[in-house]
Amino acid sequence: MEQLKPSPPNSSPLTPLTFLERAATVYGDSPSVVYNSTTYTWSHTHRRCLQLASSISSLAIRRGDVVAVLSPNTPAMYELHFAVPMAGAVLNTVNSRLDARTVSMILRHAESKLLFVDAGSASLALEALSMFPSDKPRPRLVLVNDDDVAHVPASVDFIGTYEDLVRKGDPGFEWVRPVSEWDPMVLNYTSGTTSAPKGVVHCHRGIFLMALDSLINWSIPTCPVYLWTLPMFHANGWSYTWGMAAVGGTNICLPPVLHRVEALGFVVSHGYGLTETAGVVVSCAWKKEWNRFPATERARLKSRQGVRSVSMTEVAVLDPGTGSRVEPDGLAVGEVVMRGPSVMLGYLKNPAATAACMKGDGWFYTGDVAVMHPDGYLEIKDRSKDVIISGGENLSSVEVESVLYGHPAVNEAAVVARPDEFWGETPCAFVSLKEMPMTTEKDIIEYCRAALPRYMVPKTVVFKDELPKTSTGKIQKFVLREIARAMGSPSSSTLASKL
Amino acid sequence: MEQLKPSPPNSSPLTPLTFLERAATVYGDSPSVVYNSTTYTWSHTHRRCLQLASSISSLAIRRGDVVAVLSPNTPAMYELHFAVPMAGAVLNTVNSRLDARTVSMILRHAESKLLFVDAGSASLALEALSMFPSDKPRPRLVLVNDDDVAHVPASVDFIGTYEDLVRKGDPGFEWVRPVSEWDPMVLNYTSGTTSAPKGVVHCHRGIFLMALDSLINWSIPTCPVYLWTLPMFHANGWSYTWGMAAVGGTNICLPPVLHRVEALGFVVSHGYGLTETAGVVVSCAWKKEWNRFPATERARLKSRQGVRSVSMTEVAVLDPGTGSRVEPDGLAVGEVVMRGPSVMLGYLKNPAATAACMKGDGWFYTGDVAVMHPDGYLEIKDRSKDVIISGGENLSSVEVESVLYGHPAVNEAAVVARPDEFWGETPCAFVSLKEMPMTTEKDIIEYCRAALPRYMVPKTVVFKDELPKTSTGKIQKFVLREIARAMGSPSSSTLASKL
Numbered sequence: 001m002e003q004l005k006p007s008p009p010n011s012s013p014l015t016p017l018t019f020l021e022r023a024a025t026v027y028g029d030s031p032s033v034v035y036n037s038t039t040y041t042w043s044h045t046h047r048r049c050l051q052l053a054s055s056i057s058s059l060a061i062r063r064g065d066v067v068a069v070l071s072p073n074t075p076a077m078y079e080l081h082f083a084v085p086m087a088g089a090v091l092n093t094v095n096s097r098l099d100a101r102t103v104s105m106i107l108r109h110a111e112s113k114l115l116f117v118d119a120g121s122a123s124l125a126l127e128a129l130s131m132f133p134s135d136k137p138r139p140r141l142v143l144v145n146d147d148d149v150a151h152v153p154a155s156v157d158f159i160g161t162y163e164d165l166v167r168k169g170d171p172g173f174e175w176v177r178p179v180s181e182w183d184p185m186v187l188n189y190t191s192g193t194t195s196a197p198k199g200v201v202h203c204h205r206g207i208f209l210m211a212l213d214s215l216i217n218w219s220i221p222t223c224p225v226y227l228w229t230l231p232m233f234h235a236n237g238w239s240y241t242w243g244m245a246a247v248g249g250t251n252i253c254l255p256p257v258l259h260r261v262e263a264l265g266f267v268v269s270h271g272y273g274l275t276e277t278a279g280v281v282v283s284c285a286w287k288k289e290w291n292r293f294p295a296t297e298r299a300r301l302k303s304r305q306g307v308r309s310v311s312m313t314e315v316a317v318l319d320p321g322t323g324s325r326v327e328p329d330g331l332a333v334g335e336v337v338m339r340g341p342s343v344m345l346g347y348l349k350n351p352a353a354t355a356a357c358m359k360g361d362g363w364f365y366t367g368d369v370a371v372m373h374p375d376g377y378l379e380i381k382d383r384s385k386d387v388i389i390s391g392g393e394n395l396s397s398v399e400v401e402s403v404l405y406g407h408p409a410v411n412e413a414a415v416v417a418r419p420d421e422f423w424g425e426t427p428c429a430f431v432s433l434k435e436m437p438m439t440t441e442k443d444i445i446e447y448c449r450a451a452l453p454r455y456m457v458p459k460t461v462v463f464k465d466e467l468p469k470t471s472t473g474k475i476q477k478f479v480l481r482e483i484a485r486a487m488g489s490p491s492s493s494t495l496a497s498k499l
Numbered sequence: 500m501e502q503l504k505p506s507p508p509n510s511s512p513l514t515p516l517t518f519l520e521r522a523a524t525v526y527g528d529s530p531s532v533v534y535n536s537t538t539y540t541w542s543h544t545h546r547r548c549l550q551l552a553s554s555i556s557s558l559a560i561r562r563g564d565v566v567a568v569l570s571p572n573t574p575a576m577y578e579l580h581f582a583v584p585m586a587g588a589v590l591n592t593v594n595s596r597l598d599a600r601t602v603s604m605i606l607r608h609a610e611s612k613l614l615f616v617d618a619g620s621a622s623l624a625l626e627a628l629s630m631f632p633s634d635k636p637r638p639r640l641v642l643v644n645d646d647d648v649a650h651v652p653a654s655v656d657f658i659g660t661y662e663d664l665v666r667k668g669d670p671g672f673e674w675v676r677p678v679s680e681w682d683p684m685v686l687n688y689t690s691g692t693t694s695a696p697k698g699v700v701h702c703h704r705g706i707f708l709m710a711l712d713s714l715i716n717w718s719i720p721t722c723p724v725y726l727w728t729l730p731m732f733h734a735n736g737w738s739y740t741w742g743m744a745a746v747g748g749t750n751i752c753l754p755p756v757l758h759r760v761e762a763l764g765f766v767v768s769h770g771y772g773l774t775e776t777a778g779v780v781v782s783c784a785w786k787k788e789w790n791r792f793p794a795t796e797r798a799r800l801k802s803r804q805g806v807r808s809v810s811m812t813e814v815a816v817l818d819p820g821t822g823s824r825v826e827p828d829g830l831a832v833g834e835v836v837m838r839g840p841s842v843m844l845g846y847l848k849n850p851a852a853t854a855a856c857m858k859g860d861g862w863f864y865t866g867d868v869a870v871m872h873p874d875g876y877l878e879i880k881d882r883s884k885d886v887i888i889s890g891g892e893n894l895s896s897v898e899v900e901s902v903l904y905g906h907p908a909v910n911e912a913a914v915v916a917r918p919d920e921f922w923g924e925t926p927c928a929f930v931s932l933k934e935m936p937m938t939t940e941k942d943i944i945e946y947c948r949a950a951l952p953r954y955m956v957p958k959t960v961v962f963k964d965e966l967p968k969t970s971t972g973k974i975q976k977f978v979l980r981e982i983a984r985a986m987g988s989p990s991s992s993t994l995a996s997k998l
Contacts (some may be wrong), residue, residue, distance in 0.1 A: 001563045001589055001610075004844035006681050008861035012812040012838045014708075025875035026784040064500045090500055111500075115829050182505050201503050209513075212711050212809065216745065219720045223787070245717065246809045285525040309712075310711065310745045313511040339511045345503035353505075362507035386832070402723050437804050458784035 013181035015204035015240035016211045020046050020082050024343040025247030030223060032392045035253040040075060042248060050081050051169025052084035053176075056166075059140065059159065061112060063088035063176060066110045066187060068095045070103070070125050072119035073237075075143050076162050081232065081241040085185050085204070088176030089113075092187040092199075093233035096120070100127035102197065106189050108136055109349065115139040116162065118403040122148035129156055138223045148227060182203035187348060188235055190275050193304060194226045195416055197350030200275045207236075210278040210342040211243040213311035218269070219285055224249045229256065238279035239342075272305035272380065274366060274403060276357070281312050282378065304379040305370070312340035317364075317372045320384075323361070333381055333394070336370045337363035369396070386477055388417040388425050393455050397477075400427055400458065403451045409439040412467050415476045418460055418484040427483045429458035459490065510921055512680035514703035515710045515741035519545050519581050529722060534752040539574060541747060548578050549667025550677075557667075558639065558658065559611060562675060565609045565686060567638060569595045569602070570617035572736075572752040575643050575661050578589050580617060580731070580740040584703075587675030588612075591686040591698075592732035595619070599626035601696065605688050607635055608848065610700060614638040619693040621647035631829045652759030676702065678703035686847060687734055689774050698847030699774045702846060706735075709777040709841040712810035716782060723748045728755065733934070738841075739777035764809050771804040771879065775856070776842045780811050781877065803878040806871070811839035815862075816871045819883075822860070827871040832880055834893070835869045836862035860968050868895070885976055887916040887924050892954050896976075899926055899957060902950045908938040909964035913974045917959055919984040927983045928957035931965055938939045958989065959992040 023032070024046030032045040040048070061067060067089045077093070084091040092110050094103055096118070107115065107128060117125040128154075132138050142165060143149060152158045159165070171382040177442040178185070185204045189197040202210075214220075226249045230237050244251055247363065252484040271280030284306035290298060317326045326332035339452040344365045346354035357365045369382040375390040381396045397415040404413035411432045418428035433439055441461040448457045468479045503819065523545035531544040539547070562568060563923045566588045570576040576592070583590040591603055591609050595617070606614065606627060614623040629652075631637045639656040641664060642648060651657045658664075677684070677711070684703045688696040701709075713719070725748045729736050743750055770779035775789035783805035787796060807814040816825045816833040825831035842863045845853035856864045868881040880895045886892040896914040903912035910931045932938055940960040947956045961982070 001565060001683055001700075002848055004683065004701075004847075006844070007857050008859075009838045010705060010842035010844065011864035012840075013859070014810075014812075014840060018812055019809060022806060022809065026786070028874075029788060064502075066500060159514075184500055184503065187500075188579060196835060201500075203505075210714060215709060221718045221720075227933075268587060270593070285721075286527070287528070291527060307521060310521065311513075311707075313513075313517055339508045341509060341513060342509075343509035345505070345509065347501075349501055358506050358508050360507075362511070364508035375527075460830050487650050 012235065013183070013204055014184070014208040015178055016183065016208045016239075016246070017082060017086055017175065017204075019175075019211070019242055019245035019481060020049060020086075023245045024310060025287050027223065030248055031250045032079050032244075033251045033253060035075050038075060040285075042245075043080075043494045047171045048166050049086060050171050050173045050175065051080040051166050052079060052083035053451070054169035054173035055165035056083060056087035056089060056114065057173070057176070061087055061089050061113055062335060063092060063179075064184065065114075066090045066092050066112045067114045067116070068092040068094055068107055068110065068112040069116045069233070070094050070119065070121040071116065071233070072096060072476075074118060074144070076116070076118070077232050078241060078251055079255070079293065081236060082245075086175035090184045090187050090201075091236075092189075095231075095233050095234065098123065100124055100131060103132040104128035104267045106197060106199075107139055108132065108188055111137075111356050112139040114142065114159075115147075116142045116183055117144065119143075119145040119148060122151065126153070126156070129386050159290075172300065176192060180206045181208070182345070184345065186236055186278075189277050198350055198353050201345045202278050202342070203345050206342040206344070207239055207242060207276055210239040210281075213244060213342065214239055214279050214307045215243050217271075217280070217285075220247055222247045225252060226250065227252045227256075228254070235275045235279060235312050235440040236274070238273065240279075257291075261381040268302075270302055270305065276344045276366075276448040277338070277340075278344070281309050281338065282306055282315055282336075282375065284308060289366065290345065294363075304377045305371065306337070306377050308340070311342065314339050317378055318363070318368050326372055328374050330374065330379070333369050333396070336366040336368045336378065336380070336383055338366065339363055342410050350381060356402045362456045372464065376380065383477070386414070386416065388427050388456050390417075390420070390425050390427065395456050396429060397427065400429070400448070400452065401454055403448055404429060404444070407439075407444060407447050407453070408431050410444075412482055413477070414467055414477055414487075415458060416477055416481045416484050419489050420459075426490075427456065428460040428462065428480075428487070430462050430464055430467055430483075432454070432464050460484075461486070503728070508989065512677045512682070512703055513707040514584075514677055514680065514684070515707045515738075516581060516585055516674065516676075516703075516743070518710070518741055519548060519743035520586075520748050521746045526722065528750045528771060529747055531743075532577050532750045532752060537574060537791065539720055541744075543579075544578060544670050547665050547845070547849070548585060549670050549674065550665050551578060551582035551661075553615065553668035553670075553672035554664035555582060555586035555588065556672070556675070560586055560588050562678075563589060564609045564613075565589045565591050565595055566615070567591040567606055567609065567611040568612045568732070569593050569620040570613045570732070571595060571619065571641065573617060573643070574617070574752065575617065576731050576742060576900055577658065577750055577752070578701050581744070582736060585672075585674035589683045589686050589700075590735075590791045592735065593688070594730075594732050599623055599630060600783055603627035603630040605696060605698075607631065608688055609637075611638040611835060613641065613658075615641045615643065616647075618647060619643075619645040621650065623649065624653070653766050661737050675869060677703045680707070681844070683844065685777075687733055687774050691991045697852050698703050700847050702845045703845050705841040706738055706741060707782075708810045709738040710745060712780075712808045712939040713738055713778050714742050714746060715807040716779070716784075719746055719748070721746045724751060725749065726751045726755075733773070734778060737772065739778075742823065752981065753811075755854055757839070761786065765802075769801055769804065775865075776837070776839075777843070779922040780808050780837065780841060781805055781814055781835075783876065784806060793960055803872065805876050805878045807839070808838070809840065811837060813838050813868070814877070816869050817862070821877045823945055825871055827873050827875065829872040829878070831868050832868050832870055832893070835867045835877065835879070837865065838862055853891070885915070887914070887926050888919045889916075889924050889926065889954050890922045894926060894955050899928070899947070899951065899955055902947055903930065903943070903957075905950070906933050906938075906946050907941075913966055913972070913976060913979055914957060915976055915980045915983050918988050919958075920988040925958040925989075926955065927959040927961065927979075927986070929961050929963055929966055929982075953990070959983075959986070 028043040033281040199315035216225040273280040326334040400415040500755035522541040527542040533972040770782040825833040
């Protein structure tokens with residue numbers, strides 16, 4: 001057939017920013033963001049974002065410049081998800097629970113030109129800025145609340161408050177459309193469960209598709225009420241920030257801790273994604289026929305990560321030795337790989353890390369270890385870095401942890417490799433206990449022996465009041481791994497007893 | 500910021516064909532297609548499509564070859580929407596209500612290599628094939644039902660029946676993925692309300708996005724039951740053919756005529772799209788606050804075409820004189836233009852027609868005339884070709900028709916231009932009546948005079964038992980326009996009375 005080429009009417013760059021002006025038309029009088037006593041409508045949000053984008057542009061922010069934000073879930077945080085890219089800039093939401101040293105490092109690595117800071121993060125931001133070497137340009141500062149203005153030192157280029165920028169902006173601003181749908185739109189630093197933070201770059205096309213994909217995958221209707229429990233700084237709230245504009249949803253911003261949600265009548269679903277995929281790209285799509293199974297079987301099925309979402313092209317589990325797909329038998333472990341439009345462009349200024357996961361064979365390597373079940377649903381077994389190799393056997397730390405969680409005294413558990421002269425590595429368990437302080441290392445080990453093959457039983461148990469976690473509640477195994485490494489190999493007497 | 504480029508893990512071509520294997524995984528035991536006493540599951544449909552695609556490939560059908568289908572809504576018609584592009588070919592569903600001459604012309608223009616024909620269309624297909632000049636290669640023939648086999652003449656290259664191809668195919672076939680997401684996937688001939696059919700080409704990317712967009716725009720949940728009322732040959736059923744695989748829907752195929760659906764509790768919604776946009780890209784998104792309006796006001800609001808769907812980039816109404824946007828006042832008329840990912844690649848082998856609507860300014864020109872209301876909702880007033888220019892005044896035939904429909908005796912009405920020596924053109928009304936045969940031309944004209952400015956009142960009224968329509972029920976104005984043209988200018992006595 002004659003070859004017809006793309007042309008301007010059909011190849012305008014995909015971008016989720018177009019959702020906002022549509023929301024202002026269709027849902028203009030509907031609430032967009034609710035926060036304490038403040039309620040905005042989609043008309044307000046649209047106008048405020050245009051004004052803010054106009055002000056950001058007037059600060060000599062150019063296409064591709066990075067604009068950073070330190071904020072919990074607030075209307076300002078939500079608006080910046082539109083306003084920053086509408087000024088042509090790249091949005092970098094920084095985890096506000098990080099220490100000043102890491103924040104400072106991220107701001108320098110991203111070469112941020114502008115930094116928006118919420119009240120609760122003002123001292124963190126000022127400390128991070130104070131750590132800049134004198135020859136490194138610092139981002140200019142905007143404060144969301146004027147209470148903090150008095151504390152800004154003269155060395156910081158302080159522009160003013162957030163509402164100043166909104167007020168001064170032009171609501172008729174012609175927002176800066178991407179030249180290509182592959183233009184960068186957001187930059188998110190990985191939370192660092194396994195290594196130093198890397199800057200994940202996503203383009204307008206990837207975010208557009210992730211936002212639509214998430215709406216379909218989770219059957220979001222029009223005008224939903226969306227209760228924010230995830231911080232928006234975490235992978236942009238899995239792209240629901242923009243998705244809510246596509247369906248005219250109401251964003252409820254508050255910091256609740258939800259307990260016993262299922263008992264309250266909520267349906268809990270399970271998804272899997274990475275900062276590198278801009279949101280949830282694998283989920284345990286539920287089958288009606290599973291409803292008739294007993295609760296334990298339903299829980300087992302629900303705990304599997306599941307199948308790819310509709311916009312992902314392929315997700316597979318590859319044998320690390322042969323590079324081919326593992327048998328779909330629920331037993332053979334391999335690495336989860338994927339390809340699809342919401343896989344990141346790459347890591348900022350880190351071609352080695354990018355090349356290590358975006359390989360010549362066309363797959364993105366997640367670093368997660370999984371099995372494929374016969375029904376085509378995958379189940380994560382471990383981070384590939386968390387696999388423990390003991391006496392030549394590959395050992396899933398997650399499987400050991402699942403046994404530990406069955407012990408009545410165990411509150412939290414994490415298992416990592418401890419170096420061992422004889423076995424190479426042995427499992428070392430870090431455990432925090434419920435209110436039962438009489439539990440001993442011996443109790444735990446004996447409990448595991450009854451449930452696990454010998455080589456999988458932890459050889460060491462370390463009790464902690466609480467395990468170290470990331471801002472999103474993931475246990476930081478790299479911290480525990482460092483502790484286990486510092487402990488070194490067990491004494492030779494222990495070695496003898498093993499033999 | 501450092502420029503990161505697309506790479507294989509994130510730039511795999513978008514295609515709705517990936518929905519099918521996912522549906523077989525997630526919804527394998529759920530019904531996919533129900534037709535009379537036949538029910539297939541998504542596992543069946545997936546396997547049958549792979550087998551069929553394998554057989555099509557084995558017939559020396561190559562990437563980009565056209566495969567045509569003449570069929571009503573049946574399981575075979577549904578399966579071919581996947582199997583043909585899974586063989587790398589381009590699907591051309593031909594309107595089975597066309598005459599043999601037009602079908603023959605379409606098959607030759609598309610250079611179809613293969614033709615699938617349902618029982619009801621066998622004689623139409625054979626007649627169309629018999630009209631091929633002897634030097635033109637004819638497509639090879641597959642019949643869905645074996646009842647018709649005896650009638651196939653020796654001159655036709657008859658391959659066998661549809662189920663033969665399914666049976667012989669390999670369920671492990673590696674389906675042919677598009678090399679680029681811009682590769683052609685479907686070819687649809689316009690139904691020809693205004694001119695000769697043109698072959699609209701859509702690519703995998705456009706169809707992928709249209710399918711997802713339609714699911715979001717109409718809030719389709721997972722596992723819906725979808726009652727097919729639109730023929731799939733009409734713009735591929737607005738891309739719901741593929742959309743149903745994305746959400747594991749059940750396609751109910753039957754030919755019902757739905758009357759009084761609203762009284763039965765259905766919610767009727769209103770959308771606007773063109774064959775050139777692969778589906779509905781503008782719809783009258785409903786606002787909750789409109790529910791409190793009286794029924795007449797609700798009907799007025801609902802009759803507007805509305806706003807763009809989430810995946811479209813922009814839709815506007817342009818003043819034909821200045822090329823800039825018309826005032827959003829609900830009065831100024833202009834042409835509807837749009838850009839977005841589901842705008843066609845172009846018309847097959849028709850660069851002049853393509854260039855006439857896909858212009859250098861980056862817009863696709865729809866040929867439809869509309870106004871933009873102050874709230875950002877557009878309302879179609881007419882096809883631009885249907886505008887009547889009488890005495891230098893532009894006159895919307897749709898406005899005259901809406902008055903005619905208010906007359907108690909009028910069943911159907913269409914107004915076209917009749918040539919006039921003095922006025923240039925005058926409105927000529929074609930009317931079919933309800934069971935009230937005593938209504939005269941004079942009655943109709945006087946009724947219009949009470950409601951319309953003088954220049955808009957039809958000067959001629961032609962009564963018909965029924966007005967000519969396309970297969971999708973649209974009145975064929977080009978037929979009426981030819982009749983009006985053949986009538987010529989009114990006699991000079993009429994002319995004198997006008998003066």
